[in-house]
Amino acid sequence: MGRVTTLKDVARLAGVHPGTASKALNPRTRKDVSARTVEAVLNAARELGYLPDPIARSLRTKRSNVIGVILPDITNPVFPPAVRGIEDALREAGYTALVGNTDNDPGREEELFRAMQGRRVDGFIIGTARRDHPLLRKAAEDGIQLVQLNRVTDDQAIPAALVDDAGGMRLAVDHCVALGHRRLAHLAGPLDMSTGEHRRQAFLAACERHGDAIEEAVVVNSDAYSVDAGARATEHLLQTAAGCTAILGGNDLIALGAYRVLAERGMAIPKDISVLGFNDMPFVDMFQPPLTTVHVPQYHLGVEAARLLLERLDNPDAPAKRLVLPSRLVVRGSTGPATGRGGRRRSVSPVPRAPKDAHSSV
Amino acid sequence: MGRVTTLKDVARLAGVHPGTASKALNPRTRKDVSARTVEAVLNAARELGYLPDPIARSLRTKRSNVIGVILPDITNPVFPPAVRGIEDALREAGYTALVGNTDNDPGREEELFRAMQGRRVDGFIIGTARRDHPLLRKAAEDGIQLVQLNRVTDDQAIPAALVDDAGGMRLAVDHCVALGHRRLAHLAGPLDMSTGEHRRQAFLAACERHGDAIEEAVVVNSDAYSVDAGARATEHLLQTAAGCTAILGGNDLIALGAYRVLAERGMAIPKDISVLGFNDMPFVDMFQPPLTTVHVPQYHLGVEAARLLLERLDNPDAPAKRLVLPSRLVVRGSTGPATGRGGRRRSVSPVPRAPKDAHSSV
């Protein structure tokens, strides 16, 4: 562990005072120093392979060039690409990402948040926003720099990089209708998250837009974005509204839960029933069958979230922008024409405005 | 951003000197301080919600309670579980993981390594080891604390948490033989990595063990652990040794490359040909068909790597242990009896000791 060269060493070699060397090294203060000494200091620094100590600098400046990234769980395949996007964009700007997982535990989230603040992170990218999120609200009020990723709070106070959830869901519904499906089910994600609620609303709105072309539009809630929760929701759906010919998962994992239950029941996808996801996670094209899903550009979402944050660090008074990236439908093998079972049945009930409750059939 | 309470505040409230407060707070030096003052200081700290500033502490102690984790690419599905294992184990001990991706670029790796050293990380968990790895060798010589994850250098100087690659490959070969396959192909991972070389050697050794039961054992190199590289290797295999009835991928991604090429050629898995992977990545059970593969307990590998490192930080002179976890075969739908094509052909060539070169057919 050879000795590390410090600012003092550089100053000595350049024959100047450490304070002067500091100014010469820092691009922002370089103008207060003669061209001759700047060069001498720069040469000395290069010769000694000087690297400023980020710890000492942080202690002095209260900044760290580190961004805290708070996610539910890196093990969820949608997040790694987003993390790479964040890291790549931050690195260009000389920042580093420090990633933490909350496992959807608010206590753990607060602990992480505090720990990262203690480490003097300059801002946060938050992938865990709930529609009502006191911790985030308070942090924003306290002037902590935040950008939300993919999910947002209901109030518009915090900037965010998002995808067009409603547009994506509309494409999915349109695709089903074009294939002749008239009885659709949506396995909604958690409604305390913007993605869950927005996609659900968009599902209902899109169905309504099709008027008589749709005979039934069912929403069943999935209490988590997970395969198990998706499986439970699917079982519930099969018991309560067995006539649906297409299942639109709140995300890909929920759709995978549907895959599992349908396989157990011996129902073939897409012959007996079509299934759609949301997110286009890596490798869903390899599934059995390849999953038709709404593509969410996670990597770019990460890049944009990082950029929004950097912009904000540069100019803290900039407005809290919300950047919305387009989504698109990727049609694969899990959707097909509505044949067999309820495909051509006559309408049982018209489509009312909105569901009475989470499990209502509309 | 309300003012943060500092050690000085605690000392003032407790009516002691900051230095004394520091001793009282630090469990290791607490014995040098009277029970009465310890209590006063602890109470004051609790009352003020005091949290020590890790930056200041790091500057002073040259330690950070941060561990650098260096991976090829978090986007590779095998890594997120390992990262979670690392994080969970570190957190219990009051440490934090700082993760970086090299994209297999040695320059980038060195840059990351330096940057993390600058941040005073207390040690590294390395998921990027190559069999010959000067950077690691030098770091170890310099007394930097390292633990390797899943892959190792050829020399035994650096501790590691590993899986029994050879045992796993043997299980895979035995499985194929039990199904009646007599012409096997291995799509070896990069041979400059221990996993690539060890699995390849184990493949050949296992085939040899079966003697006349195996008519042909082919090795084709894949130049990366990726789907594309696996696809290229598969194409090469199909041109040069078309009679094989089972393909053993160097890892799951390589096996997926085989899936792709075989699908393009209209060959059915496992009817026409069996395919096996290595790693048991998340969701390979959902593939088309579900992948038979050697399970590698990535999460536990992460936990054990973290523990090895913590142990070493505690006792830097402890020997450089290598911990080897067992692997096991997970049989799914991509392997089946050897029927059709070359399945029952007679031996063309006996099995020699070892391959002449990377693409040799033995």
Place this chain on the structure above:
DNA sequence: TTGTATGCGTTATCAA
């Protein structure tokens, strides 16, 4: 047992 002083490496303020 407690207090004092010093320094970790940097930056920022002020004086020369």
Place this chain on the structure above:
DNA sequence: TTGATAACGCATACAA
């Protein structure tokens, strides 16, 4: 323009 000095918050060697 440059140099001197202090301070960021903490830990530790030493003095009291």
